Structure formats: structure tokens, C-alpha cells
Amino acid sequence: MSSPANLKYTKTHEWVRIDGDTVVVGITDHAQGELGDITYLELPEIGDSVSADAPLGVVESVKAASDVYSPVDGEVVERNEDAIASPELVNSSPYDAAWLIKIRVSDRDKLDALMGPAQYDEFAGESSH
Amino acid sequence: MSGEEQGAETRETPLTGRHRALGARLIPFAGWLMPVQYSGIIQEHKSVRSAAGLFDLGHMGQVEVTGPDALAFLQWVASSDISTLNPGDAIYGMLTNPTGGVIDDIIVYRHPDATAGYLVCVNASNRDKDVAWMHQQRAAHPEWNVTVDDISDTTGMIAIQGPNAEAIVQSLTDADLSEYRAFQWLPATVGGVGVMAARTGYTGEDGFEFFCDISGVGKLWDVLMAAGEGHGLVPVGLGARDTLRLEARMPLYGNELADDISPLEAGLGWAVALDKGPFVGREPIAAMKESGPPRRTVGFRLVDRGGSPRHGYEVQVDGRTVGQVTSGAMSPTLGENIGLALVERGVAGIGKPLDIIVRGKPVRAEQVKVPFYKRDR
Numbered sequence: 011m012s013s014p015a016n017l018k019y020t021k022t023h024e025w026v027r028i029d030g031d032t033v034v035v036g037i038t039d040h041a042q043g044e045l046g047d048i049t050y051l052e053l054p055e056i057g058d059s060v061s062a063d064a065p066l067g068v069v070e071s072v073k074a075a076s077d078v079y080s081p082v083d084g085e086v087v088e089r090n091e092d093a094i095a096s097p098e099l100v101n102s103s104p105y106d107a108a109w110l111i112k113i114r115v116s117d118r119d120k121l122d123a124l125m126g127p128a129q130y131d132e133f134a135g136e137s138s139h
Numbered sequence: 140m141s142g143e144e145q146g147a148e149t150r151e152t153p154l155t156g157r158h159r160a161l162g163a164r165l166i167p168f169a170g171w172l173m174p175v176q177y178s179g180i181i182q183e184h185k186s187v188r189s190a191a192g193l194f195d196l197g198h199m200g201q202v203e204v205t206g207p208d209a210l211a212f213l214q215w216v217a218s219s220d221i222s223t224l225n226p227g228d229a230i231y232g233m234l235t236n237p238t239g240g241v242i243d244d245i246i247v248y249r250h251p252d253a254t255a256g257y258l259v260c261v262n263a264s265n266r267d268k269d270v271a272w273m274h275q276q277r278a279a280h281p282e283w284n285v286t287v288d289d290i291s292d293t294t295g296m297i298a299i300q301g302p303n304a305e306a307i308v309q310s311l312t313d314a315d316l317s318e319y320r321a322f323q324w325l326p327a328t329v330g331g332v333g334v335m336a337a338r339t340g341y342t343g344e345d346g347f348e349f350f351c352d353i354s355g356v357g358k359l360w361d362v363l364m365a366a367g368e369g370h371g372l373v374p375v376g377l378g379a380r381d382t383l384r385l386e387a388r389m390p391l392y393g394n395e396l397a398d399d400i401s402p403l404e405a406g407l408g409w410a411v412a413l414d415k416g417p418f419v420g421r422e423p424i425a426a427m428k429e430s431g432p433p434r435r436t437v438g439f440r441l442v443d444r445g446g447s448p449r450h451g452y453e454v455q456v457d458g459r460t461v462g463q464v465t466s467g468a469m470s471p472t473l474g475e476n477i478g479l480a481l482v483e484r485g486v487a488g489i490g491k492p493l494d495i496i497v498r499g500k501p502v503r504a505e506q507v508k509v510p511f512y513k514r515d516r
Binding site for chain 2: 044046047049050052068070071072073074075
């Protein structure tokens with residue numbers, strides 16, 4: 011399955027949608043498939059600072075707890091309370107209903123390092139054999 | 140989120156190709172490449188509780204113990220009273236060590252032919268250690284005429300578990316399964332494959348564990364999968380096997396059981412026959428029974444949200460460390476986070492609070508009765 015064309019991707023399997031001076035962040039379909047049934051989300055509070063490549067939260071599945079990494083430096087402006095209440099949305103709708111947080115970006119340079127969809131699909135394919 | 144790591148020494152079972160074709164996620168486990176899930180842990184778990192599930196247990200070890208002194212030998216190395224077994228009976232127990240800890244937990248099956256000895260089913264992760272230990276104990280007692288034979292490489296093992304298991308297996312065999320009680324095993328032909336069918340398992344449900352020649356495993360899997368259509372049978376991986384056994388409060392070696400945990404601390408005193416005569420570790424276990432075990436294994440449920448309890452998480456009471464989580468998970472049947480913890484005996488008690496430290500933060504838990512799940516009989 012191809013990853014959505016309008017998004018950027020990290021090597022830690024987050025997706026990023028750039029929207030003016032904010033970004034929306036979630037985890038990819040590949041990531042949710044690797045994790046299996048998602049049971050719990052731990053996300054930062056609105057107003058919290060986040061740093062590029064540092065953990066911003068945790069996604070738990072039945073089997074394991076995994077960090078979610080911030081793709082950028084910035085400040086959390088919104089988080090998806092529906093996904094927090096119903097973590098299984100991450101399995102059923104990783105790119106839409108289960109976006110995780112919105113971050114106001116303080117350093118746009120980090121966005122240049124993100125992968126495009128074709129590059130990510132190749133990367134994700136290699137990491138799952 | 141790491142990918143699958145396959146070490147050079149990772150072995151495959153005769154069923155690995157079938158797991159791949161079914162879309163299973165395969166992971167290395169105890170030196171074997173095993174399915175952790177097919178459709179998803181929660182769905183597989185619920186299928187076993189409501190219908191039936193099929194498990195590849197090709198990684199498990201089997202050790203044959205035969206000879207005139209097989210019983211004397213097993214009475215020495217195992218914690219439970221093997222002399223209570225009639226031909227065709229099985230019993231749960233442990234291989235205990237000289238300091239009263241646990242080398243492995245096992246099921247000992249007495250062959251229906253009284254002269255054919257015993258089969259000891261051991262955990263994959265402990266197979267080499269167990270076999271070496273048994274050979275060492277045999278060598279230490281040259282007066283015993285007993286043969287210990289690791290037959291794991293030529294023995295296949297598949298389990299079918301769940302309320303529909305009996306109907307599925309009955310459709311494939313002339314043997315009258317209603318005659319089988321729990322912890323019995325009998326020879327049978329299932330879909331043309333000669334097996335030893337044991338009414339044992341690791342899920343808290345009724346069901347069977349089949350032992351057969353390794354050449355028959357592929358066919359046995361195929362006939363069971365085919366017969367299970369219409370009965371809700373699904374293949375089940377190690378992920379749901381773990382949540383199923385936890386709900387049923389069955390121990391996992393490396394979690395509830397270890398070299399330095401007493402069976403009494405693990406809550407398995409019922410599987411230690413202190414009155415049967417001498418066996419390895421009897422004295423330290425008897426002494427601990429006298430003084431009371433310093434630690435207890437307790438069941439708990441999380442009262443607050445905060446993630447799932449997991450193996451190794453710290454347990455506190457009033458900010459003081461009192462033990463560790465041995466196993467924990469979001470229970471698919473109960474829809475809440477449950478776990479087992481090994482704690483100081485002073486804090487143990489149903490209804491008493493515990494704090495589970497999840498990523499540095501205490502999450503409130505209360506101790507509850509175990510098992511967490513018990514099937515209607």
C-alpha cells in the first residue's frame with residue numbers, strides 16, 4: 011500500500027502534514043500494523059514544548075509500549091482527544107481520524123529532512139522483512 | 140518499532156510456511172521463528188474464548204523418561220507427586236533446583252501403556268538447560284536404571300483450544316472424546332494422523348494438545364484448519380497465547396517463575412508435594428513453608444488510566460518499592476489492565492492498593508482475586 015502523497019515521513023514512522031506554521035503528526039499505517047492492537051495513547055499537553063527527534067509521547071499496543079518522536083521543534087497547540095479516548099482509531103484510521111497532535115513549528119529547517127511518500131515506502135519495506 | 144530480527148540460529152517449525160501464507164507476523168522467540176499474531180491479538184484472543192484457536196507449539200520441548208526407575212527419577216527431579224499418575228494421566232509440576240527455586244515448569248504425561256514410561260513437556264526457552272539438568276541428575280544416581288531422551292526434534296506439537304475444540308476434533312476421530320478428562324492423554328487418529336491427544340492447554344479453555352511425529356504436523360494442522368471452518372476456528376499466535384494464559388493466571392517461566400523465585404512465592408505451592416519423599420529443593424521449600432514465603436505473587440487491576448502494566452515495572456506502596464510486575468496486559472476479555480506482581484508479603488491482600496510505576500509515574504491498582512478469568516463449566 012502506498013503512503014498518502016500529501017504527507018511527509020520520519021524514519022521513526024511518524025507522518026507529518028505541513029499546514030502553514032503548524033504541523034499535524036500521526037503514526038503511519040506501517041507503524042500501526044507493526045504494533046498491532048493499540049490500547050493506549052500518552053500525548054503531551056497543549057502548551058508543552060517538543061524537540062525534534064525526542065519522544066513526545068507513547069503508543070501502547072497489547073504487546074508493547076513504543077515512543078512517538080517529534081519531527082520538529084515547537085509547541086503543542088492541539089491534541090486529538092477522540093484518539094486518546096478511542097486508541098483503536100489508530101489502527102482503523104491512522105492518517106485521518108487518528109491524527110495525534112498539532113505542533114506550532116519553531117524551526118522549519120527540520121522539515122527539509124523528512125522523507126517523501128515513495129522514499130518512505132521503500133524505507134518501511136526494508137525495515138519489515 | 141523495530142522490524143523482525145532473524146538471527147542465524149533461528150529455527151523454523153514445519154508450519155512456518157503456512158504461517159507466512161496466513162499473513163502472520165513472525166518474531167524470534169527462544170531461538171525459533173514463531174507467529175506472534177495473524178489477524179490481531181485481541182481478535183485471536185476473543186476467538187479462543189468464544190469459539191476455538193489453533194496454535195503451533197513446534198518450539199516446545201519433549202523429553203522421554205523410560206526404564207524401570209523412571210518413576211523414582213521423576214519423583215526426584217519434579218515437584219509434584221508423579222506416583223499419583225495412572226497410565227494415561229498427566230500432572231503439572233516444576234523442576235526445582237537445590238536452593239528451592241525453579242528450573243522450569245513442566246507437564247509430566249504418563250504413557251497409557253504402563254510400561255512405556257513418561258513424556259515431560261518443557262518450555263522452549265529452557266529445553267537445553269532442562270535436558271542437561273536431567274542428564275546430570277541421572278548421572279548422579281547411577282543406581283537408577285532410567286533413560287532420558289530429548290525427542291523434541293522428532294516430535295511435533297499443536298494445540299486446539301476453546302469451547303468448540305472438542306466438536307472440531309471429534310469430527311476428525313473415532314475416539315470418543317467425551318471419555319477424555321482434563322489432564323488425560325490417549326492415542327488417537329485425528330484426520331488420518333496418529334497422535335497422542337492430551338486434554339491440557341495454556342489458555343483457561345477446554346481443548347487438546349497433540350503430540351505426533353514431526354512428519355505429521357503439516358497434515359494435522361491442515362485437517363484441523365479445514366474441520367474448524369464453520370466452528371470459528373482461527374490460528375492464534377504467541378501474543379494471544381500470553382494474554383490468554385495471564386487471564387487464567389497460568390505462570391510463564393521468566394516472568395512468574397525463575398531460578399530465584401520459590402514455587403511458594405509464585406503461588407504454586409499446590410504443585411509441590413512436600414510429603415512425597417525427598418526431591419531436589421525439598422528442604423529449602425519446606426523451611427520457607429514453615430516461616431512463610433517472604434514474597435507473594437498477587438493479581439491486580441489498574442484503577443486509573445495510565446498505560447498497561449508490563450513485566451519488570453516497579454511496584455510501590457506509599458512511595459516505597461515493594462516488588463515488581465511479573466506479567467501485565469490489557470485484558471481482551473475484561474477490557475481493563477490486569478497483571479501479576481511479586482511483592483513483599485506484608486502488602487499482599489485482596490482489595491489492598493498498589494502503585495504500578497508506568498514510565499516514572501505511579502498508576503493506582505487494587506489487588507483482586509485470581510484467576511482473572513474462569514470459564515463456565
